[in-house]
Amino acid sequence: MIDSFQNIAVTAFPEMIKIDFKSIENRYLKVILINTFLVFVIAFLLVSFADYKGLFEFIENTIWIYLSMCLCFVFILLVKKVGFKKRKYAVREKDISYEKGILFRSLTSIPFNRIQHIEIDEGPISRLFGLVSLSVFTAGDSSDDLKISGLLKEEAKQIKEFISNKIDG
Amino acid sequence: MGNTENFSQFRRQSKKGILVIYLNIVYKAFKAFWILLFIFIQKFSKLSESTLFYIYLAVAALFIFFLIRAFLIYKNFQFKIENNHFILKKGILKKTNTSISFDRIQNINFKQNIIQQIINVHEVNIETAGSRKAEISIKALSFKRASALKQAITISDKSITEETNNEEEKPLLKVGFLELIKVSLTENHLRSLLLLIAVIVGFFQQISELFNSFGKQDILDNYIAKNATSLENNIILIVGLFLFFTIIAVLSSVVRVVFKHFNLNVFVKNNALEIYQGLTTKNSVILKKDKVQHIIISDNPIKKKLGISFITFKQAISGKAKRKQEKIIKIVGCKSAQIAAIKTLLFPHENLENFSKNFSDLYFRNRLYLRGVLLLTLFNGGLYLAFEISPIFWINILLIPAFIFLIELSYKKQYYLFNDEFLLVGQGTIETHKTYVPFFKVQHVKLKQTVFQAHKNIADLVFQTASGKIKIPCISIEKAHKIYNYTLFKVETSQKSWM
Numbered sequence: 001m002i003d004s005f006q007n008i009a010v011t012a013f014p015e016m017i018k019i020d021f022k023s024i025e026n027r028y029l030k031v032i033l034i035n036t037f038l039v040f041v042i043a044f045l046l047v048s049f050a051d052y053k054g055l056f057e058f059i060e061n062t063i064w065i066y067l068s069m070c071l072c073f074v075f076i077l078l079v080k081k082v083g084f085k086k087r088k089y090a091v092r093e094k095d096i097s098y099e100k101g102i103l104f105r106s107l108t109s110i111p112f113n114r115i116q117h118i119e120i121d122e123g124p125i126s127r128l129f130g131l132v133s134l135s136v137f138t139a140g141d142s143s144d145d146l147k148i149s150g151l152l153k154e155e156a157k158q159i160k161e162f163i164s165n166k167i168d169g
Numbered sequence: 170m171g172n173t174e175n176f177s178q179f180r181r182q183s184k185k186g187i188l189v190i191y192l193n194i195v196y197k198a199f200k201a202f203w204i205l206l207f208i209f210i211q212k213f214s215k216l217s218e219s220t221l222f223y224i225y226l227a228v229a230a231l232f233i234f235f236l237i238r239a240f241l242i243y244k245n246f247q248f249k250i251e252n253n254h255f256i257l258k259k260g261i262l263k264k265t266n267t268s269i270s271f272d273r274i275q276n277i278n279f280k281q282n283i284i285q286q287i288i289n290v291h292e293v294n295i296e297t298a299g300s301r302k303a304e305i306s307i308k309a310l311s312f313k314r315a316s317a318l319k320q321a322i323t324i325s326d327k328s329i330t331e332e333t334n335n336e337e338e339k340p341l342l343k344v345g346f347l348e349l350i351k352v353s354l355t356e357n358h359l360r361s362l363l364l365l366i367a368v369i370v371g372f373f374q375q376i377s378e379l380f381n382s383f384g385k386q387d388i389l390d391n392y393i394a395k396n397a398t399s400l401e402n403n404i405i406l407i408v409g410l411f412l413f414f415t416i417i418a419v420l421s422s423v424v425r426v427v428f429k430h431f432n433l434n435v436f437v438k439n440n441a442l443e444i445y446q447g448l449t450t451k452n453s454v455i456l457k458k459d460k461v462q463h464i465i466i467s468d469n470p471i472k473k474k475l476g477i478s479f480i481t482f483k484q485a486i487s488g489k490a491k492r493k494q495e496k497i498i499k500i501v502g503c504k505s506a507q508i509a510a511i512k513t514l515l516f517p518h519e520n521l522e523n524f525s526k527n528f529s530d531l532y533f534r535n536r537l538y539l540r541g542v543l544l545l546t547l548f549n550g551g552l553y554l555a556f557e558i559s560p561i562f563w564i565n566i567l568l569i570p571a572f573i574f575l576i577e578l579s580y581k582k583q584y585y586l587f588n589d590e591f592l593l594v595g596q597g598t599i600e601t602h603k604t605y606v607p608f609f610k611v612q613h614v615k616l617k618q619t620v621f622q623a624h625k626n627i628a629d630l631v632f633q634t635a636s637g638k639i640k641i642p643c644i645s646i647e648k649a650h651k652i653y654n655y656t657l658f659k660v661e662t663s664q665k666s667w668m
Contacts, residue, residue: 114667138613144615
């Protein structure tokens with residue numbers, strides 16, 4: 001826990017590039033892979049059902065559909081696998097940040113004094129691995145706020161506690 | 170001041186409110202069932218005496234029911250003010266008790282539709298950031314009581330009280346009829362046309378449902394199809410239609426602007442802006458200074474020539490509520506002096522004049538071109554599928570220069586500049602929009618990069634405020650980091666309340 005909270009004096013200029021980001025749990029990669037796999041299994045089932053019903057009659061050989069789907073699957077898996085290393089977060093004295101993405105990179109920071117509420121969610125598959133996701137909400141249109149997936153339950157609770165104390169204090 | 174009226178006890182609205190509520194219910198019922206009425210009139214001759222009698226009886230019963238309902242709504246609607254909270258009890262069967270703290274109130278609006286004007290009462294709406302509709306809507310209050318209520322709410326949340334009250338009130342801005350015509354003629358007519366079309370489409374859907382229920386859909390379809398085929402081979406008709414739509418668009422913007430902004434007056438009182446406007450529905454909004462998140466000042470080339478522009482005030486909105494057209498608070502027809510006055514009122518330390526503009530990287534232009542090409546390709550593909558005749562593709566001769574023109578414009582107009590406290594982002598194509606936001610109102614910051622942008626060391630910067638996103642596209646990563654860090658620093662050290 002210690003290394004993720006750096007004590008930076010308030011007046012010191014907070015420099016985002018210099019702080020150490022912490023990676024999320026490695027186990028979460030499995031969750032991502034399983035989730036993607038499930039999505040594709042469902043897609044495959046739907047397509048084969050449609051094929052069985054004869055919806056693709058205008059295409060000569062339906063094997064191409066399956067092949068392109070497989071290619072798509074492999075590509076997405078690869079992107080997710082490489083992109084996983086880019087998922088990092090940092091909790092500092094006064095803000096929380098999250099970095100992610102390989103094709104579309106993004107870095108988001110939310111100062112504690114703008115946080116409205118914090119949520120901890122457990123997905124069905126994440127739960128098998130004992131992982132949770134932490135969502136931070138701000139005022140206004142919060143569709144684009146911060147969500148850190150693949151945290152240990154204990155760790156997420158600690159972060160939540162830490163932020164709550166900061167907000168109240 | 171407001172002591173002639175005492176709100177510490179529960180009280181009802183003015184008795185005339187029954188009438189307002191009653192008519193409101195009737196209007197709503199009519200809006201929902203006008204199709205039924207239409208059918209009734211059509212079948213009128215076929216109905217027998219006795220059925221007709223029953224129908225009249227049912228309608229009469231309905232009207233009496235509405236009246237009783239209106240009376241009960243009035244009877245159960247009570248409000249008071251208690252230690253800086255506005256408390257409202259309402260509901261006939263399902264009782265609701267609402268309590269709103271004064272400093273959560275975003276704005277207080279007075280409204281008068283025609284009926285309310287005739288019987289001389291005011292509707293008072295109290296809005297917070299929470300919901301899309303007004304939290305509290307008091308349908309009928311006498312003007313004296315309404316303004317007393319307003320004073321009670323706006324004044325007791327600030328310690329500043331008597332400073333400005335003794336002065337003779339002079340409007341900061343007054344827009345006369347001629348000025349308003351000028352404003353309306355220079356509006357974005359395309360937008361007015363789209364708004365009008367949206368209304369007509371909605372109406373058309375209702376009509377087609379009606380025909381559907383009669384099983385006469387084909388008549389309508391035939392009618393449209395016949396007109397459409399004659400349209401295809403008639404150039405004159407197309408030109409005529411074009412002219413027609415242009416006139417309609419201009420007319421609709423004139424009507425819209427005049428109705429909405431008739432007799433526009435803006436006052437400055439106790440740290441708040443009061444905006445009065447409207448022809449058939451008189452509207453007044455009290456806009457509290459601290460509740461404004463950011464403002465946008467916009468104009469277009471013609472407006473610029475005339476020296477007028479409009480200001481849009483953005484306030485905090487709740488997550489799910491879509492920004493509704495009527496909830497946007499806008500002052501049209503501002504002269505530069507008035508803009509300066511409003512700016513100094515809202516953002517006292519704003520002085521961005523001497524700072525030089527920073528422009529986006531060339532990458533931004535390339536991205537716009539790429540998107541333009543994609544859009545054109547899609548459009549042409551659509552044309553190919555829809556028409557399969559080649560002459561239609563000549564339209565590209567018009568479209569491509571238009572695209573290039575718009576892209577060059579929007580690249581040229583995209584800039585940002587900032588001082589210690591403020592960020593100004595300029596953007597636009599034909600219209601120009603300048604967004605002013607104080608750094609401390611930012612909720613969170615985001616740095617975005619695609620792989621290609623990363624390769625060129627360029628990033629998009631997105632500021633999320635409670636009132637929406639503000640984007641600076643394609644600036645160098647070093648600058649982006651600097652602004653990013655500075656914004657965080659500003660927000661984290663700010664003691665001011667952002668809402």
